[in-house]
Amino acid sequence: MSNLVQRLNITAHPQLEKSLGYRGDSPWVAWRWEPEIEQLICSDGKTVETGNNMAWLVFLQHDLVQPVLQEYNLGEGDRHxxxxxxxxxxxxxxxxxxxxxxLEQPESLCLLTCLNGNTKGDRNFAETWQKKLAKTTKTNAFRHLTNLIPLSIAATLISALGVGTGLWVVPAVQQKLAQKTAPISPMSFEASCYIGQSYKFSSHVGSLNGNKELHLIAVYEATSPQENGNRAKSAIEVKVERQNKPIILALSAYEPINWNVTVEPGAVIEKILVNGYHNQTISGVTGIPVEEHSYEETGDYLGNFIYKWDATTESTNTPSLVTKLEQINHTKLSSFQGCYRGTSFTIK
Incomplete structure (x- = not known):
């Protein structure tokens, strides 16, 4: 059992289950992420219901929680x-x-509790552990087996399995939950583009519903081509201030670009997708998954290299970038910003 289920060095705050959306009265409750429907699921062995996605995200990113749970991929996978x-x-x-x-076998949960007691190396605790173990199993064979276990070995086993630091998870979810239930704030943009009739700024506001938002910034290039024909990588500044929901940030350019991303406090970027013909790079952020699709670097790209909203239709040979992004992320586009030659963009 210890190989399949392990105790964590975290002690939960008294309001954790309420913050995550559980309203039942069972003594045990579990949560897992269901990627097919992008939803938190909670179960207590009797009922299965949906939980609070935003609270789950905030919990997993807490300073005390993330180092302990990040290897289990609880925000995307359903294995654990x-x-x-x-x-x-x-x-x-x-x-x-x-x-x-x-959860479906309460006696097993009782055994799990016994094996993870907080008292270490104590003879009386070992005796109590043996009594509880025998009472839990309710079989003569198992009672006989526990009597054969030396008290010193039992105490050592409990000591090894019961390690914990007692860290408290203070629920910082109330503010995030208030943000989620509050009316959706309108989109606003800031951009710096090359001045010229054919290079003017283009934008579009799409769907702002759902539990995440997909934002696309697209240009052809950042600066004019070099006279000698060399493609020097230029930088574009991208600032994300919007705090309503987790954001999927999509960046697209034909020419090589270094996208320097700044995330303001309170904003959450779930992942960054980069589309380009020439090599694209990301700087300014760490710990955020980045998916690059550039013909020069990876041999593929997601879709056409648009920089105006009215150029998003599909062609015979090249799929629409917007269509492809919506398909792979299972969400509608929330906003588009673009121009032929850009230097900075802000999502508010």
Whole structure:
């Protein structure tokens, strides 16, 4: 069992389950992410219901939580589940199928609690552990087995399995939840483009519904081509200030660009997608997944290299970049900004 379900060095705040959307009264509850419907799911062994996506995201990014849980990919994958003992406030991580089986067998959860006691190396605690273990299994064979375990070995086992630092997860979700339930703020833009009739700024506001937003910034180039024909990589500044929901940021250019991204406090970028014919790079941020699709670097690109909104239609040979982005991210485009030659853009 210990290989499938492990106790974490985190002690949950008393309001954690409420913040994550659980309203039941069971002593144990588990959460997992369902990527097919992009939804948090909570289960207590009796009922399965949806949870609060935004609160889950904030919880996973908490300074005390992220270092412990980031390897389990709880914000995107469905392999692992997070399990909470509501009495002791202990948190466990494990295979989703194993945790669901535990929830359906309360006696197994009792055994899990016994194996992860907080007292270490104490003879009396070891004796108590043996009594609880025998009572839990309710079989003569298992009672006989526990009597054969030396108390010193039992205490050592408990000491090894019961390590914990008692870190408190203070729920910083109330502000985020208020942001989610508040009316959706209107989109606004700031951009710096080359001055000229054919290079004017183009924009579009699309769907702002759903639990995430997809924003696209597209140019042909950042500066005029070099006279000697060399393509020197130029920089474009991108500032993300919008805080309503997690953002998928898409950046597109034909010429080589270094996109320098600044994320203002409170804004959350889920991932960055880059589309280009020539090599594109990202700077200014760390810890955000980046997917590059450039013909020069990866041998493929997502779609046409648009820089005006009225040029988003598909052609025979090249798919629409907007259509492709919406398909792979399972969400509608929220905004578009573009011009032939740009130097800076802001999403507000």
């Amino acid at each position: 589940s997070l399990l909470l003992d509501r009495k002791t406030r202990n948190l466990y991580i494990g295979e989703g199928t194993a945790i669901q089986s535990l």
